[in-house]
Amino acid sequence: MAIERTLAIIKPDAVRRGFIGDILKQIQAAGLMVRGLRMMRLATAQAELFYEIHRARPFYGSLCAYMSSGPVVVAVLEGENAIARWRDLMGATDPAKAAVGTIRKQFGIDVEQNAVHGSDAAETAAREIPFFFSALEIV
Numbered sequence: 068m069a070i071e072r073t074l075a076i077i078k079p080d081a082v083r084r085g086f087i088g089d090i091l092k093q094i095q096a097a098g099l100m101v102r103g104l105r106m107m108r109l110a111t112a113q114a115e116l117f118y119e120i121h122r123a124r125p126f127y128g129s130l131c132a133y134m135s136s137g138p139v140v141v142a143v144l145e146g147e148n149a150i151a152r153w154r155d156l157m158g159a160t161d162p163a164k165a166a167v168g169t170i171r172k173q174f175g176i177d178v179e180q181n182a183v184h185g186s187d188a189a190e191t192a193a194r195e196i197p198f199f200f201s202a203l204e205i206v
């Protein structure tokens with residue numbers, strides 16, 4: 068299996084409620100290596116660009132307002148099959164439908180405020196990682 072990199076975001080609801088440490092701990096316990104890490108606040112326009120693929124969805128405006136409502140933590144995770152492993156650890160988009168033990172089940176509030184983001188495919192990771200990190204920031 069190939070070594071992959073994926074983008075993780077600890078979203079504003081989880082940062083606000085003090086779950087940065089818990090989430091990073093579970094990422095590391097799952098054997099995913101943190102190769103890049105930063106706390107920042109997205110401007111609305113930056114959130115709109117990041118979620119551009121969802122522009123036509125009814126929740127797009129609300130999603131972008133939420134993602135720029137407070138600080139986030141962005142991270143580059145690395146490991147064998149890291150993209151699918153991080154998606155598995157995150158759980159389903161709607162925390163109410165997410166499996167027990169997943170991060171969204173534990174820390175998500177609702178289908179929008181669902182604690183974390185993860186790239187959904189190799190091509191997505193290849194766009195999302197450089198959206199936030201320069202080569203020099205990935206160690």
Ligand code: ADP
Pocket residue numbers: 121126130159160178179180181183184185187
């Ligand atoms: P995922 O983050 O699991 O890949 P999507 O790519 O479908 O899910 O959606 C991106 C983000 O948009 C979700 O993580 C969530 O924050 C928000 N979202 C998705 N579906 C809805 C919805 N029906 N209502 C409100 N927000 C949503």
Ligand code: MG
Pocket residue numbers: 187
């Ligand atoms: Mg997605």
